[in-house]
Amino acid sequence: MRERLRLAAVDVLAGLLDGPRARGAFLMRTVLDPPWSLRIEDRAPLTVVAMVRGEGWLLPHDADPVPLRVGDVAVLRGPDPYALADDPGTPVQAVVHPGEITTTPDGAALCEQWGLGVRTWGANPDGSVVMLSGTYQVDGEVSRRLLSALPPFLVAPRADLPLVPLLADEITRDEPGQEAVLDRLLDLLLISVLRSWFCRPEAETPTWYSAHADPVVGRALRLLHGDPARPWTVGALAEAVDVSRAALARRFTDLVGEPPMAYLTGWRLALAADLLREPSATVAAVARQVGYSTAFALSTAFKRERGVSPSEHRAGAAS
Template sequence: MTDVLSDLLHRARASNALVRQLIQSPPWSISYTDATPLTLVAALGGPASIRPDDTRGAPVLLTDGDIALITGRYTIADSPRTPPQMVIGQGKKYVAATSSPVPGLAPRTYGDGLPGATTMVRGVYELRSGAGARLLDLLPPLAVVPAGPRVGAALNLLTAEAARDEPGQDAVLGRLLDLVLVMALRSWCAGPHATPPAWWRALTDPAIGGALTLLHTEPAHRWTVGELATRTGMSRATFAARFTAHVGEPPLTYLTAWRMTLAADLLHDTDRTVASVARKVGYLDAFAFSVAFKRAYGVSPSVWRRRAVAAAAG
């Protein structure tokens, strides 16, 4: 059985994560101009200051082993006073003043590699809109996770693998980046500055966390409050009250919202008919599904699909 965070990460990721390493000598500054859904930047050595470009937040200093989780455009530099020298966006890497390309040092590794250089590793996630939005609810525009021994070992392995070019490398890097991301999310959500959504906090309750796992593992099952209560070893009334108190909404309301999230991603990412999507998320009646979907998204599944496809096409 898959736990809730693992299930959410699996469903949210639309493609293999992009992993790159940068080794740059001070003074340096890089602007990432693509509004990527989720970026992980780890400082491996040397000074680094990071600033989200979409907010008015102050720059944050990263020390060795720190991890930044970013949900928009940003600039990273050796110092907040260093003007942008390099721009990376739309699949291109160039020096801001000359538009000359950034030199490659090894597979997936860029920069000058001179003594005293700052070393960073960067991973970018492309996320599905519905499940991805739930994952991003865990984070502010910039979350910095301090260095720790557990994630340090994983970062060292990720960095070593990023410079290799062997069969299956993308799969290895994707799994290592997932490992680092999950550790960073755990640390951030347990920290003093986090305000995670109610469902995350509910995972610490064994019974309610178990019920959430059931709903995520089998979203198409015809769940009732009574069956969920039995599966978690509680009376129906006690379970319903406890679930609502911990999660902030009743069990079947949560289930409906999760089903609509999955349905929206299926409509966007597949050619399934509306009736097929309805069955996939637990509705035998396509009309009832359409009513629930319109209540959640404001338009019918067919209209939502057309708009989503048009938006993705630019």
């Protein structure tokens, strides 16, 4: 069972992260010497922190401090604040606000004072502690299911991922296309960590995730994810997975928590919400991609479920 879930996890995570991939993520290399303490209040939906050199502590919101050692990778789900420090008792020296603005605790600007070159920041260029941080700036709609499946924070101990030194090497370069390279490396690092995390016994996987290991419901979910534009019915889906309509409806609802067509509607609208973030995508084109016959049909469903029209959603995402 665990092995089937592990194999299914690859497809699920790839599908969930394929749409809302990092776009101009904020990446930074931080170099410090003890004593140091940073409070992060940027309200980012998701952040990845990797310890490249030295040790420190993660001080989550409403949780006990967690040690961070060389090779550890932490993933933090916003918007709650958290702190990183050499010791839990060290007073805060810098506060990171939304918009990548950094100040002292009393509000004095630190951005220029602590600037150490391309994507590098800190009080000492030769500091004994080096951390990499990558922040997803926008909560992509497809990732809501993923974010809801994650704890407020997790730490992958001694991840030993070749992506960490590669990211450390690339983060200080300033070459054409560098932003795209860093975005993709951040995505790969996040997927690698989460793929391992979801297979650990302590990971509290959501019902829809665990359902992918079921031989019937898992096949149905993969069909819906793989071809959301197809005019699915419960009968057509049941025929595709070789069970009766009633058996699929009952088993799907028991394992996923909602009926097949309700799940499909949510998935289609999540995909549409993410696709609408692309400036060149028309509502009609997005409607066809996610299984609605007209722009009007998508707009009606979108506004009914989300309270705003696709155009209003696009405008909000752009702002």
